[in-house]
Amino acid sequence: MSDVEKKAPFEETQFTQVEKLRTAESSPGAFVPPTAEEERAVIRKLDKRLLPLVFLLYSLAVLDRSNLGNAKLAGLTKDIDLSGTRYQWLGTVFYIAYILCQWTSMGWKQFKPHKWAASVVLFWGFIATIQATVTSWGGLMACRVLLGIAESAFGPGVPLYLTYFYPRDKVGFRHGVFISGAAMANAYGGALAYGITQITGSLAPWKILFLIEGLPTCVFAIVVWFYLPDSVRQAKFLNEREQAVALHFVARNQRVDVGKEQGLVFKEVLAGLKDPKSFIPGLCYFGCNVSFASLPLFVPTIISGMGSFSKVQSNGLSAPPYLLCFFVIIILCFLSDRFKMRGPFCALAAITGAIGFVLQATCSTTAVRYFAIFLSVQIFASVALLLSWTANIHATESKRAGAYTVLATIGQCGPLLGTNVFPESEAPYYRKGMWISASFCLLVAVLSGVLSCWLIYENRKMAREGVPEVEEFEETSVAVERGTELKHRYIW
Template identity: 85%
Template sequence: MEKLPLEGELTHIEQLNTKEAANTFVHPTPAEERAVIRKLDKRLLPLVFLLYSLSVLDRSNLGQAKLAGMTKDIDLSGNRYQWLGTIFYIAYILFQWTCMGWKQFKPHNWCAAVVLFWGFVATIQASVSSWGGLMACRVFLGIAESAYGPGVPLYLTYFYPRDQVGFRHGVFISGAAMANAYGGALAYGITQAKGSLAPWRILFLIEGLPTCAFALLAWYALPDGITQATFLNEREKEVALHFVARNQRLDVGEPQGLRFKEVLEGLKDPKSFIPGFCYFGCNVSYASLPLFVPTIISGMGSFNKAQSNGLSAPPYVLCFFVIITLCWLSDKFRMRGPFCALAASMGATGFIIQATCSTTAVRYFAIFLSVQIFASVALLLSWTANIHATESKRAGGYTILATIGQCGPLLGTNLFPEAEAPYYRKGMWISAAFCLLVAVLSGVLSCWLIYENRQMEKEGVPEVQEFENTSVAGVSDVHFKHRYIW
């Protein structure tokens, strides 16, 4: 049963509906829309970028901690180290449904709570003295982080036009690349520290404590939606509502609360599954890299452990710029599949080079290419949003995307066993194969969406639908069709 709107919450939407119906709404100019989007960017993007970089840093610093001497204090013999990576992703997968908390609850409350939770868990890793204790921390870290990262792409769709959300997703997801970049450099500095506390414990403290502090900033700074964005004036809120409703539906009534029928539609839509399998392929290839790149570089034989931590940073710096560039181009040309396939092909090339070469310089160069598979993840986030027109349906779509996709690390974190050092050829070939799978599936989904767009064109579905809100579908049970971005 739909919740009744609270007085005052729908003021802007009701006014906009009335003006649209009476043809008195002054449509915003492109310059006016850009000005509003810049305001949204300044408030939202730095914070979600920073929080995600901290999230990735706190989950992936295990590789640096290992090289910083953790094995001297904790027994990681056999496959114990691989299990530390695997158990995190088991918990992460099982709790992917918590991404819907961004829709069910007030986003600023939800975000602050989960950030504080994972910051606390990340910090107390410094106090563990056994493998079992570290395993327990990794489980709770997986639960906490699953409630943040997978839901941010859904949150960003509340504020941006569907054809411009790709760049914003790219900025958000590039926080992972930057975290791996400065994480390697930070670990290099920490490993040089001499003191009574082991360097790996200092690493967990320095990288975990700031997260707790940023939870307060998230609670204070994140708006729950356009109508709650105090940094926008009345006209700017109307402009934002107008462009968000272009070719997708505004969710009216309670700003929070899932429409479970639409969630189910997103879960059942066959088009939700191909991005999920693409995400799976990306994660098989990418999820293991932050954990193993320092070890792979160290195994090249030309660098010591401290240098290997430092040299793991530059490939991720390049990845940061590639993500931003491809997502910007994806928005500009209003297509996702070709750019997703391009990034996956670059990743495959890097893994193939590593699987076939033994020269240190060539293998190190290939790492720069391998990490570009992560750019495909950013594109898949916006592609999923573009497939589903309502917020609740997107919540269902993102749940499918994340649940299938996050199964990839279960395989990926076990691709580079110590027995296959230093070249890890089997793992490199498997990673290359999954990168190529992502490229092929991207092409398949693009062709599918092009076909459906042509069918809708024959049916007379307009290419641009200016304004529509969920109340129409909620009352009439009619869900209007929208053209796809392929």
């Protein structure tokens, strides 16, 4: 008899799977649905444990991948020949490796998350740090390939991991907190680079930059091993009742794997890979990444090219636009959860980004172009909304794993174009790159509207079929037997 069976002496009710969480010593009885305040209290405990950690880790990940732009202005080109298209290739090769290894993000479901994440964090922290030892373009290229492989196994899987702990109508804000780590990394990355370039010593400033920004990641791998919970049932900071409450709200309008937290159900993964609704968010993500992924590599250079600031000042001035982006992400994701809408807010962020790129393409004054950067970077808010939107479309954990693989694989092709739309020959205005970026921002807005209309149509169709607007707890294997995992209302 399994451990789960030993803990399930209770009578069957509609909440029977939650009851299985109680120990044999607990008093028998039906599960009492939690109050709204009780749910909020459990969510606050989850937030305190999970959000600071995933936010900080993603900040470190983005910092380690995007500090190349700061290193360039900190003297990297003096020691390593980056003439011609060599610099662009450093950005491109990272994303080639990142794309080819997107499937590794499913390791968050296949293995225990704390072991998987700690191993991956240590791997990328080590690679990010030893970039300081390279002496040639080839060596730096090898580091960027390995960094892409390591980070593909981390970041793309975190949104799936968060869906194990939060209700689907509240996971958007949590995805926003997670993804805002990228905006914060780009903000303090610019400020940190500004400070590091003031250091004088035997090591070149760009080497110090890689060391200071890479070593902390290795340390945090230890924190992840001991601090990151694997699932609701294995979250020791929650008592038995709180675990039952958490499973109750996580399973509302989606399915939960109880007793089978680790291990993919490949039939469901395949369903997520084949679902047409997995591909529109992927195309939106592609458009976002064409517009945004290249910015951390080129914003310091763009600001420097305005002619009003030194290279050191340009590093520092690259921070404020990302700081604003951090707050915009948090606000839009909060409102998205509040109104239970994803598409309209995704389109709003994309249109704002498009306006910024158009201003940069059409204006030549420093003040306007710098202001426009504040608008351009807001396209990144759409990424946070797409993460929660993908989770909301697919009911089971394994199907979400497949859908996130589609999202990330298609989406991460965007930087292959984005990192090559700002060639040195287009300096200092990079008008062609700005127009291309604006066009893809508008594509994101249009696709967001299309997907919203599709989901509204599907919801109305399910309403006519009698599919309830709110579905209570149903464990995945039970749902598969009944065929009910295929029907649930969408958040559009």
